[in-house]
Amino acid sequence: MGLLKYIARRLFFLVFLVIGVSLVVFVISHSVPSDPVLANLSQRNIDNPEMVEAFKAKWGMDKPLYTQYFIYVGNLVQGDLGTSIRTQRPVLDDLKDYFPATIELAIFSIIIAIVFGMLFGIISAIKRNSAMDQLIRGISVLGVSVPSFWLGLMFLLLFYVHFGIAPGPGRISPYLKPPVEVTHLYVIDALLAGNWSLARDALWHLLLPGLVLGSFTMGLITRTTRSSLLEVMSLDFIRTARAKGLTEKMIIMRHALGNALIPVVTVIGIGFGNLLGGMVLVETIFAWPGIGQYAYKAAGNLDFPAIIGVSILISINYVVINLLVDILYGILDPRVRYH
Amino acid sequence: MLLRIMKNNFLFSIGIIVCSLWIVIALMAPLITPYSYLAQDLAHRFQAPSSLHWFGTDSIGRDVFSRVLMGSRISLIAGLATIILASIVGMIYGGIAGYIGGLADEIMMRISEMVMAFPGIILAMTIAAALGPSLYNTLLAMVIIWWPNYARVMRSMVIANKENEYVEAAKSLGASHFRIFFNEILPNSVGPVLVLATLDFGNAILLFSGLSFLGLGSPPPTPEWGAMVADGVLNFNYWWIGTFPGLAILTMAVGTNFIGDSLRDFLDPRLRKEL
Amino acid sequence: MRKNLRVLVALLTCVLLFVVGCGGSKDAATKPEASDGTKQLIMALDPDYETFDPGLAYEVYALLVLHPVYDTLMQFEDNLDAPIDGIAESHEVSKDGLTYTFKLHKGVKFASGNPLSSQDVKWSVERSINLKGNGAFLTDGIKSIETPDPDTVVFNLKEQDASFLTKLTYNAFGVIDSKLAMENGATNAPDASTSDKAKLWFDTHSAGSGPYVIESYTPKVEVVLARNKNYWGEAPYYDKVVLKAISDPGTQLMMLEKGDIDIAFNLGPEHVKQIQDKPGIEIKKAQSMTLTFLLMNRDPKIGGPIANPDVQKAIRLALDYQGMQTIAGEGSITPVAPFQVGFLGTLPPRDPKTAQDIEKAKELMKKAGYEKGFKTTLEVATLAVEGMDLPTLAQKIQNDLLQIGIETEIKTSDIMVALDPYRKGTQALSLWYWGPDYPDPNTQLAFLPGNPVGLRANWTAAMNPKLVELGKKAAVEVDKAARVKNLEDIQKIMDEDSAFDVLLQHARHYATRDNIKGTDYIDLYKINLKNVSAK
Amino acid sequence: MEDNVLLQVQNLKMYFQSESSFSFNKKYIKAVDDVSFELFKGETFGLVGESGCGKSTLGRTILGLYKPIAGKVIFEGEDIVSLKNNRMKDMRKKMQLIFQDPSASLNPRKTIEDILNEPFHIHKVGSKVERKAKIKELMNRVGLSEYHLSRYPHEMSGGQKQRVGIARALTLNPKLIICDEPVSALDVSIQAQVINLLEDLQREYDLTYLFISHNLSVVHHICNRVGVMYLGKLVETGSHADIYHNTQHPYAKALISAIPNSDPDQQKERILLKGDVPSPANPPSGCRFHTRCPEVTDLCSQAEPLLKEVFPGHFVACHGVE
């Protein structure tokens, strides 16, 4: 019951979030010295006042800002995010097209980050202060320190261009046809279609961008797992477990790890949020047709409906992920009470 | 204390050495660069690394080595400015929210959460696109993205310290809110925020270079590392153009993170406790 | 506990195996022939198209896709001087130059199987007019369209227009299957700009009679064109053409080297150099019609010292054109005035070796009273023009101007942001590029004082009445020789007095695998996809 | 007799909200619920009870650290609950608090001298020289040396820190000191030192103590009168002798019998209470003790017993006591 109430509260917050985010972009859009009209009409049409008026009327720009905003929120309530000035398509359709690519990559890299990060963190904590520990800590620090755009460049240069062992940019090899879209996640769609080679190709294409994108989160998870495990190992109930005669391995697996994972879950949430932020850079390098590139283009074109759309999407995503993290928290830690 | 930690901690020592090196380079940059970071030489563009140009030359024949060295100044300044400004804003905001508590706190924290939920890099891009890319606008965007972290830490510290008995002691002596906040709570709360800020330095440099990679930093010919990597992507097969500035970002971030990581271990009393 | 560990290890092994297995089982470096034997052309480009609605599209790469999909009355084969008949069998121009009559090929069918008639032509053009899209200005001169019979279309113009046949090559005049289009929400009604609902449909479908149809379009990913089975002309070689959206030239290059793609279209001069000796690759170079120029404002309130004509001339003399051509890459040239080499009446380009004259430039600065120089801002948009990074060029200019004492601070902004002050004429000194609206020198007259581009530098008609007069003459002159004379005079005057300095006419660099042909450059279409085939 | 009263607490109620402020059905923790008692000049009044019974909250509410939701705290004839800020500040000089945890009650970033100077700063009293003299005097009085002044709290032992806390409470010459478990955190041998010090100071400075403790032995030793609290209620008050030798309330009886016996020869009958203390957020109906009371009757769960004077000066709140 507490949980449901909590979820309801978070969803209630979402409403404010969406309003807040859209308001911020609206305010920015009003304070912009340049005019999206000029940015999106051809040179010839700019000189034609009739065209400009028509354009403004079409996008509601002839009305005062607050009216525009109310119109926007009104549409939003009906699930209409407006139409992108740049692509002239409903923003919602655009997001539907771009988001799955981003999500596929994000999920892949978060899996890599979690698996390796936790494994490294556990080894590092168990072998505290050993050479192994130092090595892993070094790697994790490298992971959080390496600029993703540069790492992407280096990976492509080395593994694609130089050694030719990794696939190039894009979601699948250029000569392949994308699978019939069901979930819009290529790997899964290809598997659903029973096309193994395509699934493999799509997965293979996820590797480099996934590694690049996940490196930061992996470092973060390694670090947190290590320190959290070390901290838990110094707690009283570990002493109790020892007094019961449990082996070190049992103590770590049964008593320490479960408790140590609790803060790691938070970090995974943060990491997932970071992934979406880092997308812009990685997608640029890997020609990944995702939300990051869309946002980049939208920002450059002052395409405010699109910017708001992306912002809302990512904000909602952030809240949802945090909500999932909180729920997971409750599963991992019976002490958690939602309020 | 520094030496004592250094003696026992290999990674920390590396961090200190790397960072000091970069600080020295940044301070002395104009004296030690072999060429002017602006000098163009179209006859010698795209030169591979050699004894003349250690890191090669770029698309208009500038010495990449000199530009990388000069670039350290911008990165250091950007990193410092961001964390200082963001931590000041965050500390004030979080301090107030935590001290007042109740509904005001709830509202203030929801607002900061909203900022955190807002995709930072998109906000930065929008600001840069709207106001034009420049160092100041980029810093502004970074501070806007960054302050809620500090606000959160500060708030939780203030809330924790507010419950301390020495605060009650001051209250029972009749101290004003102002005095309690500035004299009792603040000095005991800033520590973790400052630690967080130190740890964040590397992240700030990374974010800044990412933004300048997207062309949102200061305009050319400023030798910004991120922009130089972007130049390297444009001139793909001349690997040195992008590789060295990227390595510079990496080493600086690694250095600060080594320090931060070890510092965290050292300052965390739960890990430090020996009994 | 052991269970947990085992699960973890198993999970990890799975991930590793999968990853390694994928890598081992597949050779990323070769492009296998499609197993079903379909012939497929893959081209990588950095596209700017936003829509494939022929009535709305007006982007640089729009015609690359739309030309092979929608037939037009006129088209270019290889020479931009002279358009030839497209779906029109023949055409006739009335004596007064106001009536154009076209006879259509008989028995042409759309890809849908619907027959193509003059009604479709009229409907399509009227839709373009009423949609008021970005390319609609091309239709501005049309007074009325008549269709005396199903094979004949007559255009009545409001006034003489020497470039009307050229304009007809654009997709705004592409012939749409009106029946099919109307089924999908299209209309040619006067209020089409609001009542037409077919844009989204057109983005992923097509209703043309060209050799290809749009099979699918995934924004930011690819456009797939498939062979039109009902095509009336000679069938193209490829069954499918895939246009991959890959914005980064370096990536395009890598993929071409690997054989993943057949054409890498957005290469810079430097990229080309890198693959000069690579086997299996053919480097293509062509004269592009894109200009890069420096805008110098004539309004002292905006430009300050820049507004002084002597200073502007000094700047023209101070720049190192040879160096700039090095940056822009082999094949780039520097026209004297904003008229592209390749158009009718264009003067031979500057000799880059002698064009720079610092001494003279300094004298002019002294004459203007700025012997000690001054400070100003150089505004530039962050984008690449024909593979050349504009901010890089700006840094070169910054360097050159320093020699005559002009200290500039570069201000970069996104193109969409920079366009605003540019169009409002509030930039003192800025670096811009220009592509012709349609392939005719008349489109360049916009640079003259008092004309739209001229006014962006606040170069008003009053400042050079002679030039204005010459320009007016050139616009209406029908006689070819007189037109050439006129245009040459304009260029000569502009070499002496102009608010612009044309820096470069770019070369277009691209590369293909060496086993294909028919990939020659033609500015309007970029590559005429219909003509591409295997060697 | 009335002149002797220093402090009167009348029907004091202090509730805390348990849910966050956005919640609609607010729950309250009734930490102090309708408590009344008096404090006479120069006496030591002991307040005993288990953790969560509200004794510390009561002490802090009397001091004005919490704003009570109802009731009066009359100090020297003036209700301090309704006092305005300035008057309240003056009043604070007369009432001071000594804390349980000497490490937590001293700001770790200040030297002992700073800590002792703070009361003067806040109230802007005394010249520099006067302040210095007073601090020195106090330091000597609580058994610390002058060289301790430059130390930081973490450089001192628990007993020494508690002495600093006592010295701080004395700087402004208060009349009432609320001692909140002042010796609980100390080692046995130090505990005795501090208790003796408190007793000496009371005599010397004419202090009145409100002595809050869970340790009935300590309270037995130091207090003249005692109040026993259970779940926010005062269940029995009376003189030292009343409480320890004529115990009336079943809870007080159980509490006293629970004290570990320090005489190995004396075997005593222990009253063991069932179960745990219920949550103050949801206290039992009627008599709050009825869930654990060995002498419970039907009435207990229905009606709340009032504090009645069963013997002169001896008040008990129990249906079973006539």
Add this chain to the structure above:
Amino acid sequence: MSDDIGQDDLLRINNLNVQFRTSEGVFRAVRDVSISVRSGETLGIVGESGSGKSVTALSIMNLVPNPPGETSGEIIFNQQNLRELSTEEVRKIRGNEIAMIFQEPMTSLNPIHTCGKQIMEPLLLHKGFSKKEAKARALELLKLVGIPIPEQRFKEYPHQLSGGMRQRVMIAMALACRPKLLLADEPTTALDVTIQAQIMELLKNLRKEIDSAIIMITHDLGIITEMCDRVVVMYAGQVVESGPLKELIREPLHPYTEGLLRSIPTITKEKQRLHTIEGTVPSPFEMPFGCSFQPRCNYSTSNCSEQAPDLIHVSPDRAVRCWHHVNELGKD
């Protein structure tokens, strides 16, 4: 040092030393401690914080954080020197033959496992019970320690229980394998007075039912008095006095014990000024010369500050570490 207590001792600690190397120097937490416990008896170890009583208990279980703890001496349990056994062998004794109850029931139980699971754990581990058997036994144990509705508590998490209940669960857990020796480290300190009484009563009753020896470690002489047969008094890492409870309380031999007894306020005593032991416990890094208690001792003589006294037996059952008694013995 000779130890003439019989061979029937369940546990005998001989000359135990534990020291920690810290950045401030070497901290000798336990110095030359010898203690013995017979089967079935309850031994109290009393001392103030820092007296080394908890570390002594932890060393028996080999639970002293190691490194940086360094231990020497013998710990003979059941004729085996635990210090010579392998880690694996000691582990098999822990929780099985020797069990321990800790002070903080809140932090000493794993918050993410149910109480039942935690009680079952040693049974599954040491006794090879099936899950079903273990559960049955766990429920039995819960009943034994006086937990109402054991079936429900079995499924609950520690945070759902009150402090007293948690301590009962801890006790149930410790008793699971019927240990021969139970170490209770301040088992009631964190509890409220009435709950403390409940737990003490429980332990007293259990002592009759289970036949384990108990070592009760506490700072509270009251608890010792109620529970123990024999008492060991520790000060600054050393045993200063030991003996049967009643004798020791009635006639303390060491000045520290005497001071301690006199400084505790009790409700049975008349109200009078408390006796105090002046000064504070010495810092472990700055141990005074000679007798550790000498700076605080009222009877201190020059001898006391020059040489450290040994623990000497004044009678078979009683030992004290004080020069005055050495001298007295010498006189006799």
